[in-house]
Amino acid sequence: MIPLSDADKPKFVASRRAVDFVEDGMRVGLGTGSTAAWMVRCLGRRVREEGLKIAGVPTSTRTAELARKVGIAVVTLEDAGWLDLTIDGADEFDRDLTLIKGGGGAHLQEKIVATASDRMIVIADPAKDVARLGAFPLPVEVIPFGWQATQKLVQRLLAGMDVDGRTATLRMAGDTPFRTDEGNYVLDLHLGRIGAPRDLALHLNQIAGVVENGLFMDICDTVVVGHADGTVRLIGRAGKEETGRIDLADAESLIADL
Structure with missing residues (x-):
C-alpha cells in the first residue's frame, strides 16, 4: 500500500x-x-x-x-x-x-x-x-512598528467593505507574534465572504503599515x-x-x- x-x-x-x-x-x-x-x-x-x-x-x-x-x-x-x-x-x-x-x-x-x-x-x-472567496482568513503582512494602529485602520476599512466578517487578529507562533521571512507580522482577516476582492485589495494596500495582502488577482x-x-x-x-x-x-x- x-x-x-x-x-x-x-x-x-x-x-x-x-x-x-x-x-x-x-x-x-x-x-x-x-x-x-x-x-x-x-x-x-x-x-x-x-x-x-x-x-x-x-x-x-x-x-x-x-x-x-x-x-x-x-x-x-x-x-x-x-x-x-x-x-x-x-x-x-x-x-x-x-x-x-x-x-x-x-x-x-x-x-x-x-x-x-x-x-x-x-x-x-x-x-x-470555492464559489466565493473569504472562508479562509485573508492574510495581511504588516510592519511590526505600530501594528496595533494598522490593525485599527484595517478594521475601520472593513466596516465599509463588502464582507461578512470584520475581525483582524494578529497571527501568533506560540506565545509570540508570528514573523515572516522579512521579520514582519501577519494580520488574519476573518471575513467569511469577500464580495469585491479587487476593491478590498486596493484599499488594504493603501493603509500605512500594510506591506502586502494575500489576494492574488x-x-x-x-x-x-x-x-x-x-x-x-x-x-x-x-x-x-x-x-x-x-x-x-x-x-x-x-x-x-x-
Whole structure:
C-alpha cells in the first residue's frame, strides 16, 4: 500500500502533473506550503532522474532548504532576473482564478515571484475550489512598528467593505507574534465572504503599515486540482478544463524525502 494519507494524495497528484510543465533550461519559482513541498519533491526527482537543468527561485527559506535537499539548483530572483514559470499552492481559488494565499505567511515573496513570471500554475486539492472567496482568513503582512494602529485602520476599512466578517487578529507562533521571512507580522482577516476582492485589495494596500495582502488577482493562469483517487483536473482562464490521471504508485520513490 502507498504510505500516503488521504490528505497527501491530492497534493501529490496535483504536484506530479504540474511539474510536467517544467522544461529544460527554465527558471522556475518554487512556492511555499505543504502542497508546494510535494511539487518540489516531484521536480527534484525529474532533476535527478532526467538530468533536467533548471534554476529554482524559492519563496521562503524552508522551500529553499527542501529544494537544495532534493537536488534543485537554487538562485535568487535577482540572479534569475525573470522567470518562465512559478508553481505554488493556494488556500482558496474561485472561478476567476483569483486566489487567497498566505496561510504559511509567505505571500509577500510568493506574490513578488509569481508576478515576475511569464506564467503561474497553482496546485490544489478540491477543497480549495470555492464559489466565493473569504472562508479562509485573508492574510495581511504588516510592519511590526505600530501594528496595533494598522490593525485599527484595517478594521475601520472593513466596516465599509463588502464582507461578512470584520475581525483582524494578529497571527501568533506560540506565545509570540508570528514573523515572516522579512521579520514582519501577519494580520488574519476573518471575513467569511469577500464580495469585491479587487476593491478590498486596493484599499488594504493603501493603509500605512500594510506591506502586502494575500489576494492574488490576474496572476494565476492555470489551476491543477488533484484528487485522492489519482484524477487530475486542469482549469484555465475562461473556464477551460481538461482531465487526466496520475498513478499514485509514482509517490513511492518520494517517500524518503518526507
